[in-house]
Amino acid sequence: MLLCDEYLTPKSLDDAFDLIEANRGRYRLVAGATDLLPWAREGRAGDVHIPVLIDVSRIAELRERSADDKRVRLGAATPIQRLLDDAALGRAMPAMPRCAVWFADDQLREAATIGGNVINASPAADGTPPLFAHDAVLVLARRNDGKTETRRLKIGEFITGPGKTALADDEILTTIECEALPGYGGSFEKVGHRRSLVISTVCLAALVKLDATGRKFEGVRLCIGSIGPVPDRLREVEQFLLSGALTMSRLEQAAEMPVSLVRSRTRQDYRREVVRGFMLRGLFNAARRAGADPSVLTAEMEAVCA
Amino acid sequence: MPELRIEATINGRKIARGAAPHQRLLDFLREDMHLTGTKDGCGAGECGACSVFVDGVLMKSCLMPIGKAQGSQIDTVEGLAQKGELSLLQKAFHKTGASQCGYCIPGMVMAATSALRINPFADREEIKERLGGNICRCTGYQKIFDAVELARDVQNGRLPATALLEDEPEEGKYIGANVRRLDAPSKVSGALKYAGDMTMPGMLHMQVLRSPHAHAVIESIDTSEAEAMIGVEGVITCADVPGEDGFGVFVHDQPVMARGKVRYVGEAVAAVASEDLVTAKLALSKIKVRYKPLPAVFDPHEAMKPDAPLLHDYAPDNVTKHIPIRKGDVEAGFAQSDLVVEQDYDTQAIEHAYLEPEAGLGYVDHDGVVTIVSPSQNITHHRHMLAKIIAKPINKVRFIMSPVGGGFGGKEDMIYQGMLALMTMKTGRPVRLVFTREESIATTAKRHPSRTTLRMGLTRDGRIQAVSLKMVCDGGAYGLSTEGVMRKAAILGAGPYNIENLQVDTIGVYTNNTPSGAFRSFGALQTQFATESHLDICAERLGLDPFEIRRINAMRDGAQTHTKQQLKSVSYLRVLEAAERASKWEKGAPLSRGDARADFANEGEGVRASCSLGARFHANATREAAE
Numbered sequence: 001m002l003l004c005d006e007y008l009t010p011k012s013l014d015d016a017f018d019l020i021e022a023n024r025g026r027y028r029l030v031a032g033a034t035d036l037l038p039w040a041r042e043g044r045a046g047d048v049h050i051p052v053l054i055d056v057s058r059i060a061e062l063r064e065r066s067a068d069d070k071r072v073r074l075g076a077a078t079p080i081q082r083l084l085d086d087a088a089l090g091r092a093m094p095a096m097p098r099c100a101v102w103f104a105d106d107q108l109r110e111a112a113t114i115g116g117n118v119i120n121a122s123p124a125a126d127g128t129p130p131l132f133a134h135d136a137v138l139v140l141a142r143r144n145d146g147k148t149e150t151r152r153l154k155i156g157e158f159i160t161g162p163g164k165t166a167l168a169d170d171e172i173l174t175t176i177e178c179e180a181l182p183g184y185g186g187s188f189e190k191v192g193h194r195r196s197l198v199i200s201t202v203c204l205a206a207l208v209k210l211d212a213t214g215r216k217f218e219g220v221r222l223c224i225g226s227i228g229p230v231p232d233r234l235r236e237v238e239q240f241l242l243s244g245a246l247t248m249s250r251l252e253q254a255a256e257m258p259v260s261l262v263r264s265r266t267r268q269d270y271r272r273e274v275v276r277g278f279m280l281r282g283l284f285n286a287a288r289r290a291g292a293d294p295s296v297l298t299a300e301m302e303a304v305c306a
Numbered sequence: 307m308p309e310l311r312i313e314a315t316i317n318g319r320k321i322a323r324g325a326a327p328h329q330r331l332l333d334f335l336r337e338d339m340h341l342t343g344t345k346d347g348c349g350a351g352e353c354g355a356c357s358v359f360v361d362g363v364l365m366k367s368c369l370m371p372i373g374k375a376q377g378s379q380i381d382t383v384e385g386l387a388q389k390g391e392l393s394l395l396q397k398a399f400h401k402t403g404a405s406q407c408g409y410c411i412p413g414m415v416m417a418a419t420s421a422l423r424i425n426p427f428a429d430r431e432e433i434k435e436r437l438g439g440n441i442c443r444c445t446g447y448q449k450i451f452d453a454v455e456l457a458r459d460v461q462n463g464r465l466p467a468t469a470l471l472e473d474e475p476e477e478g479k480y481i482g483a484n485v486r487r488l489d490a491p492s493k494v495s496g497a498l499k500y501a502g503d504m505t506m507p508g509m510l511h512m513q514v515l516r517s518p519h520a521h522a523v524i525e526s527i528d529t530s531e532a533e534a535m536i537g538v539e540g541v542i543t544c545a546d547v548p549g550e551d552g553f554g555v556f557v558h559d560q561p562v563m564a565r566g567k568v569r570y571v572g573e574a575v576a577a578v579a580s581e582d583l584v585t586a587k588l589a590l591s592k593i594k595v596r597y598k599p600l601p602a603v604f605d606p607h608e609a610m611k612p613d614a615p616l617l618h619d620y621a622p623d624n625v626t627k628h629i630p631i632r633k634g635d636v637e638a639g640f641a642q643s644d645l646v647v648e649q650d651y652d653t654q655a656i657e658h659a660y661l662e663p664e665a666g667l668g669y670v671d672h673d674g675v676v677t678i679v680s681p682s683q684n685i686t687h688h689r690h691m692l693a694k695i696i697a698k699p700i701n702k703v704r705f706i707m708s709p710v711g712g713g714f715g716g717k718e719d720m721i722y723q724g725m726l727a728l729m730t731m732k733t734g735r736p737v738r739l740v741f742t743r744e745e746s747i748a749t750t751a752k753r754h755p756s757r758t759t760l761r762m763g764l765t766r767d768g769r770i771q772a773v774s775l776k777m778v779c780d781g782g783a784y785g786l787s788t789e790g791v792m793r794k795a796a797i798l799g800a801g802p803y804n805i806e807n808l809q810v811d812t813i814g815v816y817t818n819n820t821p822s823g824a825f826r827s828f829g830a831l832q833t834q835f836a837t838e839s840h841l842d843i844c845a846e847r848l849g850l851d852p853f854e855i856r857r858i859n860a861m862r863d864g865a866q867t868h869t870k871q872q873l874k875s876v877s878y879l880r881v882l883e884a885a886e887r888a889s890k891w892e893k894g895a896p897l898s899r900g901d902a903r904a905d906f907a908n909e910g911e912g913v914r915a916s917c918s919l920g921a922r923f924h925a926n927a928t929r930e931a932a933e
Contacts, residue, residue: 001328001584001587002328003328003584004327004328005327006327007310007327007328007371007372007373008373009373009374009376030371032369033369033370033371033374034351034369037330037349037350037351037368037369037371038349038350038351038369041349041350041742041744042742042744042745042748043744043748047587047591053327053371053373055371055373055374057374097923098920098923101435101919101920101922101923102919104351104439105354105438105439106364106420106436106438106439107351107354107357107364107365107366107417107439108351108366108369108439110363110364110365111365111366111369111370191917194917195435195438195917195918195919196435196438196439196919197351197352197438197439
């Protein structure tokens, strides 16, 4: 059971920093609370007493979001469900709606936030692989001598291990910025014990763009989650795929490349099989959604990949 | 404790009142607003029994701190229709028989309402997807999806409103007719009160201190600090049992609370009742128990060895029950067989996972009758056992069976009702205990984990000549239903087949694991899993069709069972035929696997596509194309 003496809901960043200063050492930030409440139960943290909970989900600055052809700005308190149902976000982040539909369930997605998912830094997080693929940058704010300071960190620098981040004391993650990838086709592949409400055993975010011929990749972004302590961006595979035409044999070669990255504590053989299959399926689905020339996506390729 | 002042609109009515800052919206609705249609099934966002609308959006109220609900508009299952009426979806749930135990149903109705509000034309796949956050353990979901489709079609005018009415029964015909449940309206509306929904004036809240050890001597229990706490009204241990301490479905080997030693992790050691739940929880941490750990045994085969740690004095070999069956001469049968196959089959513990965690309310009435209200699946037996435990005549003990929010055998054991009785007798106040989901999983009976060693001899033409079947089960720390489970496993395990020469041994063994108990099929599942798997293997080895090998050996009308019961009629051949037809079985020995088989192609009717999500993307694409 989670016990607290005060539950505070600041409406602005300034209010939040006032509360942080007033409660230093005895508060904890909470956003969607969908990880915090299950954590404070028997078998995990048990009964937990946190004197002050500061709920950041109503801070106006953390609820803003915008997307155009160049940049995406996601307030950290953006509910995951908006990544599924906001069409403008979906155009700028083509893998994100497909990631979001696999994330928990419709109800939890209304509460859970993208910022919370990043800060939680679970190796099995669903929301982080697409952000790695978009080279996301995190905006972190703190108050120093009465002035609000911000710094920016790449997501790969921010998430340092399972449950570990570079978030400093009294710092708030306010915004997630990333480049928009319009014109890309996106896919998100995930497997777990059931469809909804399940932690990924493996997940893959794939984003590809075809050149004018529709037969060769012009852009490739790949990131796998849940096979190591932090998500793995597959830059080598991306370079390999950019270096030649879209063919079955090259897809198969690409699918083999990340297999050796599997270093989870359990079920390694299974995960290797899944990685191979997801690479094929993810790239095929993304290529089809990106408008690849139908003559390239042969029936044989579809039978093997999709 | 400082309070939050919550102002909100609940089911259309403005409210303003204090709330403890740690409360979840679920607690606030249930405890403070008395809206118990919203259920607590897991407290971790996994089951959806607590789904409510917050500002029109479906949310899980168990994961929402009450502070988040400030200023919002909340709608619960009680607000879906006018009082005494049912909403369209509630009527559809009633019509299709979508509610069984009913505990998940308010949440299901809410999720279905949300799904059809978002997409009034959602197809079955999209409905499944949008209900993905809600778990049902009884129905297998099909009738729930039927209900949502029915409501959708009536709402869209594709079906007349009369489709929601009960089918006209054929004159005098009830068997085979679609008769609606009498209690369904109370389940779909959230009106039905399960034990955890009930309150009484002056009621105390109970919490249980549980053993962290699998096997340990209890050297001392010091409850003085807990008893001194303000708000604590009573603390009980086994010392409070006035009568003969022991319960169980067959052998009364389990004390109400650990006596002298603990035998599994999670065993009840002491309990506290106080004015509020938080105080009771805090008081548990003030009870000091000194344990001396003992060697423990976790495997039934190990437990039967001569030097194994002993659990109970009365069972020097740790055997709870051994059921033997002997028929004919198995060695002679194996000798005349062309093929003898031997194989081990293991099954694991299984949790019942009913959506309603155990709960009960105990009180002593004005005549001194100790009364327990709980979803007990065996109240008469419980009543007799409790009378002995509390040393009262049977007319001073009453059990009232509250609606069972799923049982499946898991609520046959009197695992907590004794504690409620002792506590209400000690405090003179009504006492309620509600298990958490974790407590329910960690401390109550599981399906027996088993290993069946099966040896079967057959002639070339597939006729069974002899079977020897030995099953060893992990019964866990206490007997519960183990004896009955061993009996059923022995009687039914060899299946509905004519076997001249048969030897069966089913053995339930004490270990320091969570006790095993009753679970649907009651032991037959474990042994029949072995027998049926074995027949498939033998069919393959003999080059026979698996249906054929079963037909060859099937009991027919007039057969005698393995324990000499004469059967007038046997429906097995009809069952086989139906299974063969439904599975579109490709005739012949099962020598090929996977896509090569006509009955297991990757696609086609009857074979479900692999796990996927995204029905709403297809729906959106179709809609956009239409526009």
